[in-house]
Structures are given as structure tokens and as C-alpha cells.
Amino acid sequence: MSRTGKKSSSDGETTPQAPLVNESIKGSKSRFPKAGSRKESIDPKTTDSQPQDKTPKTIFLDTAKTLASETELGSRMEENEWFLKKLGRKAINKRLDLNNCRLTTANVRETGEALKVLPELEELNLSWNSKVGGNLPLILQTLQEGSKIQTLELVDCTLTSEDGVFVGQLLPRLQKLEVLDLSINRNISGSLNSIAHGLKSTPNLKVLKLHSCGLSQKSVKLLDAAFRYLCELRTLDLSCNKELGGGFEDTAGLATLEHLEGLDLRQCSLTADDVLSLTQVIPLLSSLQELDLSANKEMGSYSENLLSRLRFLPVLKSLIISNCALKCETFTALAEASIHLPALKVINLSWNKCIGGNLKLLLETLKLSMSLQVLRLSSCSLVTEDMTLLVSVIQTGHLVRLQKLDLSYNDGICEAGWTIFCQNLWLLKELTELDISLRPSTFRKCGQWFRHLLSAVTKLPKITEVGMKRWLLPVSQEEELQGFDQDHRSSIHFDHGGFQ
Template sequence: DNSSPNSHRQGLHTVLVAAVTRALFLCYSDGLSHLISGAESPSGEQRFNQFMQKLGKKPNSKNLDLNNCALSAADVTELASLLPFLPELEEISLSWNGCVGGTLKALTVHLHHVNLLRVLRLNNCRLTAEDVTSLGEAFEIVSQLEELDLSWNSNIGGKLSLLTKKIQKGCKLKLLKITDCNLTAKDGESLAEILNVIPNLEVLDLSINKHIGCSMKVIAQDLKNVPGLKELNLHMCGLKQDSLQGLDTALQHLAELRKLDISCNKEIGGGFKDSTAHLASLKNLEVLDLHQCCVTEEDVTVLSQVIPLLSSLQELNLSSNKSVGVSSDPLLGRLRFLPKLKSVVISNCGLGEESFSSLAEAALHLPELEILDLSWNKCVGGNLKLLLGALKLATEIQVLRLSSCNLVAEDLALLTLLTEDGHLARLRKLDLSYNNSISDEGWVIFCQGLAVFKELSELDVSLRPLSCRDCGTWFSELLAALTKLPALTELGMQRWVLSESQRKRLESFNQDNKRNIRFDC
């Protein structure tokens, strides 16, 4: 090499300058790239908003309502990653999302980020044993939880202890719903064991668990630990007469009870004579549901002494108990002592003229009545006039159900005249279905006066199954009346035969009047 030392040094200097310049450029580029990517990376709030938008929901930092959103397992995982950005969250509703089952642990391990959580709803999520275990572990984290709804998760049956054994003293639960979860007698025993650690419980719903009745006596013994219970739902729980006795003993500790539903427990029939000692003491009871309990005439005798003492009662359902109508005891007549009654449901009770007359007389003393259901009592037909006085005084009545009552034209004329005279002014739902005994002339008279039901929103005039009739004689009157009933949104007309021209007129009516009345023909 013939080059001079100076040229070597100059060449080396050039190389070093180029290397340093490149290094600085790379550092600057990396830093700039990092800054740009940081600026483009969405915040937690933005990610949450995007997640909700993807599901077609409006973001709400306090109430996460994702019911029936077809969530996938990936969605649940993504939701879990967003919980750290939702410190104000109070309610989570994931009901009717089958894919939640088997993935719940991904969510529960992050619940410590939402320590204000009060409500968790997981209805029909196909929860597994692992999910129930995860929920139990979460109870050690979400100390403020007040409402838990696990209804319609059949796999919970036999596994409830995986949850209950984790619930510790001081739990703030006020509402626990486990409807239709295939609970076993052992689950009932597990539930009984935790009643002493959830003293604030106000609502307990175990409905549609037909095996839970076998452990009802055990549960009833521990109900004394929840003296503030306001609602107890045991619909279709397989209760037997001894279950009823145990329950009645528990009622002495439940002075705050507002609602008691023991409906559709057919095997308790005949057991009321030994099981009503404490029922009469429920001075705050507002709702009593005994429908389809196979009560006997002897039961009716006992109930006629007890029910009139429930001075706060507002809703009474005795439906599908035929002995109510044939018993010689004046149960229905004694409803006059319950002036706060708003709903009386006596569908399919085998009423005779005597019991119907007793009810009509009692109804004169029920000024706050809003709902009256007499469906499937054939004696009403031709005798609706017995209710004339009561219907005149019942200024609050909004729902009148007279399905399958053998009504005749005279009954419909009576209803129309009542409204023309200013009565039944608040009527919103009228069920006249399955009254094939009404003549065409009766329907004409009714439709001619139908426009006076100004607040009517639902009307059902359907015929019985397997029957069929032409409505040509009163169709025009009906259509004319509909134009004067702006609140009407549902009209049942099953099995009435409509001609093609009549169908077109109905469709035209909906279009011209911007209505969406469903004609179920």
C-alpha cells in the first residue's frame, strides 16, 4: 500500500463518522417507531368501547349487559383482559351465552379489579363443575356482591357445594336465584348450611328443581337465619305434605316476607290443615301463589280461615284447584276482607253459580282490583251480569281474562255498555278467546262498541283448537273499530277464517295507519 498515513487516518475518520451517523439514525428511528406505535395503541377505554361496539352494545362503565350476545370463548377471554380498565363496574350480565360455560375461570381471576361488583347474572350459560368452582373462589374476592343469578344451568345439579363451601361469614348476598338447575337433595343440604352466613338474604328462588323438595325440611330449619327474607319462590320443587309442615314452622321467623310461591307442588294437597299455623302471621305478605297445588275441600276450609287474615295481600293465585269452586266454605266470599287486593287469579277452579256469586259479592269490596282472571270457569257464561256491580266500582281494572268461559252475546253486550257508561276506562288487556258459544250477532255488537275501549292494547278473540269459523259478518265492524284504538298492538284471531280480500285490507290497515297489529289467523 503506497498511501500516506494521513490518507489512512482520513479514511478511518470517514468510516467512523458514517458508523456513528448510522447508529444514531437507527436509535432515532427505533425511538420514533416506538413513539408512533405507542400513540397508535388504543387505551383501555378505547379497547372496551371497541369491544362493546363489536357486539352491538353501548358502553357503560357501571353496567355490563351482554345478555344473549352469542359470545365466544375468545370474547370471554378478551372481556377478562378489559376488567382492569373498569374499576367502577357494578353489574355483569352474561346470561343466554352458552359459550361462557367452561371459560368462566378466565373471567373470575380478574374480578379483583372490579371490587365494586354487586350483581352477577349467568343464566343459561352451560356452566360446568369447573365454572362453579371458579365462582366459589371468586367469592373470596368480590366482597360486595349482593345478587347472584345462576338459573337454567342444569349442570349445577349435584355440584352446588363447590360454590357454597367457599362462601364465608359476612357475605352480603341479598338475592340468590338457582331456578331450574337440576338441584339434588344434597344440593339442598349444602344450601341450608350457608343460610347462617348470608343473614342479609332477601330473595331466594329455587323454583323448578323437583328434587329439592326432599331436603326442604332441612332448608326450612335454617330459614330462621335469614329473618329479612322478603321473597321465597318454591314453584315446582316437588314439595310434599311434610315439606309444607316444615315450611310453615319456618314462617314464624320470616315476618318480613312479601312473596310466597309454592305453586305447582301437587303433593302438598291435603296438607294445609296441619301447616297454616304461622301463615296467618305474615302481616306483610303481598303475594301468595297456590295455583295447581291439588288443594282438597278440607284445605279450602282451612284457607278460608287463614287467607282473610293476610291484611297486606295484593296478589292471590288459586288457579287450577277445582276444590276452590265446589267447596261449601266461603273462601271466595271472604276475600272482601282483603281490600288491598290488586290481582285475583281463579282460572280453572271449577266455579259453580254459588261460588261465582260469592266472588261477585266480595269483589264489591275490592276497589283497587287491577287484574281479574276467571278463565276456564264455564259458569261465567250468561252470568257475567253478577259481576256488574263490581266491574262498575273497579275503576283500576286493567286486565280481564275470560277465556273459555262459555260467554254468550249478552255478556259481550254487557262489557260494551259498561265502558260506554265510563266504567272499565283503564282496561288494557281483554282475553275473550275460546268462547265459541258467542254468536256472530254477539261479535257484531261487540265490534260495534269496541272503539270505547280507548286504552286497550291487547285483545284475543281466538277460537278453540280444531275449530274454524268465518268472520265475514263482523270483520268490517272490527276494522272500523281498530282505527279508533291507537293503543292496540296485539290482536289474536286464531282459527277465524279470513278471505284474501280481508287479509289485504288488514295489511293495508297496518301500512296506512303505521301500525303493527299481529293478526294471528
């Protein structure tokens, strides 16, 4: 007899098998009574002599209720799949990524429903959807105590101050939260008191990003009070908050982040008092691997002591201090400290004019940083002497791991400087990107060094991009480049901005 028909019980009685349920609902079968057990439950002969937990009517109602619940859940799951398919997305490995889906108001409501049937969800990304703003409580109201969410990304969602208050109230429910990104939501600054209070209840938080959120001096004070509770924090991004300047005058909480690996304070209008306070704090962050202080121009006059103390960060891998208006004395302090940073992989000193003619101060660092992969010296007023020095370091094999080299916007380098550089460029076997473009206001003709450049590039197995905008090519060199492009079109791109 068919397995879907009747099945004989142990005493010869036949019972109908339980109705089939959507197989995608895990564990649903265990909720139904097994075939063959029905007699023991409802046989009137045994009712008086044996105690029963449930009457036949109760079992029938419970079974019907379970079926209705499972049917409703199955229906929701189908609706959820249809909703995600409509957006061209799907939940994969406990991750739901709806970033930049152009969610409509109707979609936002559907997202609230979709989350109900994803109780195992660990990562949720709603970034770059402006309609999320003002509707966040509606979307995330299903996240209850014990939620498994570990990552919540809400970048540029036009969040309102009310949304910010809701986030603060939601955080205590998200005990497993490890990543929170609220970047580019300027209106949440008014509700930072609520957010900071909620952060105190997220002991497992490892990444906090508040880039471009309109933070103020007061915001820093509120956050600093929360830092004491974030013992596991690894990454802190407060960048591009121009009103934040002056808020670091007393940051005792920041100093407690002993596991912090990444600190981004670029374009925060840091003041002299901020720099003084950070001079005391940053050396205590011994686990720091990435530090970005770029676009804080007041640092140029007040950061000598701060930069000299970078020597106490033994595992620092990335140092970005571009566009900080460094003075000769502050650059000297930085150069002397960098000798003690052997783990450096990234150095970005672009847009600091004082480096021109003084690259020799960085000579020992370039020799000792055997792991250096990225060197950016754009718009540093470099001169031919600096290029000669750089070539000497290349020749001695101290930059063998260099992958990206940016020498753009250094118009003071003469033809001899470019020639000696291009003649030795082939020694950088790991190089993938090179930029020697001129500044937008400058146009110059390529000299004979261009042939050396083409020759060197053919010997660099990993290079993919060569930037040389606003260099003018005579007809003969133009033909050479066109021939080169045809031979290496699939692997190397010369970004020359068109022939002039």
C-alpha cells in the same frame, strides 16, 4: 425530577418510592410505608433511643407479603374478568347474572374461584344451569358469615338432595338475604327439613319461591313452622306442587305473615280440608295484593266461604281463579265479595264454564273497579247476552283503564254479539292487547263485524296485539287486512295464524 423517580425527604435524604400496585384494588396504597418515613424506622442512631414497633426485617417481610397478596388478588381479578368475558357476562352494580349460560363442569369450578374476588356481591343468579346441581357447595363455599348477598336465584339448576342440605346450612350465614328462589328443583323436597330449619335464621327474607319443587304435605308442615320467623316475608310462591294437597289443614304459621303481599298456590291440588283452613287464614292476610288459586279444581265445590271472605282483603290488586271448576253458587259468592275490592287491577276467571250466561253477577264489580287493567274470560262459555252486558259497561266508561282483554275460546257468541262489541271497542283507549281467538277445534268465517274491528283498532293509540286465530277471512277481508298490515306493520300485529 420525575415523580416516579427519587423524591427528597425533609432532611435531604433520598428514598425510593413504593412500587406501583394495580390501581383497581381499592385502598391498597394505605398499606405501604410513606416516602420519607423510612429513616425514622431504620436509622441506627435512633434505634436505641426510641422504641420501635417493628424491625427493618419485619417491615420488609410485611411489605413483601402485602405485595404478594395484592399481586395474587390482582391476578384473580384478571382471571375473573376473563372468565366472565368468556361467558358473555359481567358483574354490574354488585350483581352477577349467570343465568342460562350453559355452564360446563369446568365453568362451575371457575365460578367458585370468581366469587372469591367479589366480596361486595349482593345479587347472584345461577338459574337454568344444570351443571350447578351436585356442585353447589363447591360454588358457594366462599360465602361466609357476614356475606352481603341479598338475592340468590337457583331456578332449574338440577339441585340434588345434598345441595338442598347445603342450602339449609348456608342460610344462617346469609343474614342480609332478601330473595331466595329455588324453583323447579324437584329433588330438594327430600332435604326440606334442612332448608326450613335454615330459613328460621333469615329474618330479612322478603321473597321465597319454591315453585315446582316436588313439595308434599309434610313439606308444608315444615315450612309452616319456619313462617313464624319470617316476619318480613312479602312474596310466597308454592305453586305447581301437585303433591302438596292436604298439607294446609293446619297452617297457623301462614297466618302470622302479616306483611305478605303475594301468595301463589296455583296447581297445588288443594283439598276440601285445605280450602277450609285457608278460609280461616287468608282473611287475616290484610296486606295481600296478589292471590293466585288457579288450577285447583276441587275448589269449585268447596270454596264458597273462602271466596266470600275475600272481601276482607282491601288492597287486593290481582285475583286469579282460572280453571277452578267454579259452580254457580261459588261464582256468586266471588262476585258479591269482589264488590268490596276497589283496588283490583287484574281479574282472571278463565276456564270456569259457569260464568257463561251469568256475567251479570259481575256487573257491579266491573262498574266499581275503575282501576281494572286486565280482564281474562277465556273459555267461559260466554254467550251473546254476556257480550251485550260487557258492552254496556264499556259504554258507560267504567273500563277506561283496561289494557288487556281476553275473550278467546268463547265460541257460543253469535255474530250480533261480536258486531256490537267491535262497534264499541274504540272506547277502550288504553287497550294494548285483545284476544278473540276460537278454540283449536273450531273454524268460523268472519262476519261484517270484522270491518268494525279494523275501524276500531285504528282509533286505539296503544294497541299492539290482536289475537284472532281460526277466524276464516274471505278474499275481500283478507285484502283489507293485508292493506291494514302494510299501513300499521310497525305497531299492530294481527295474530290470525295464517289465512284459511
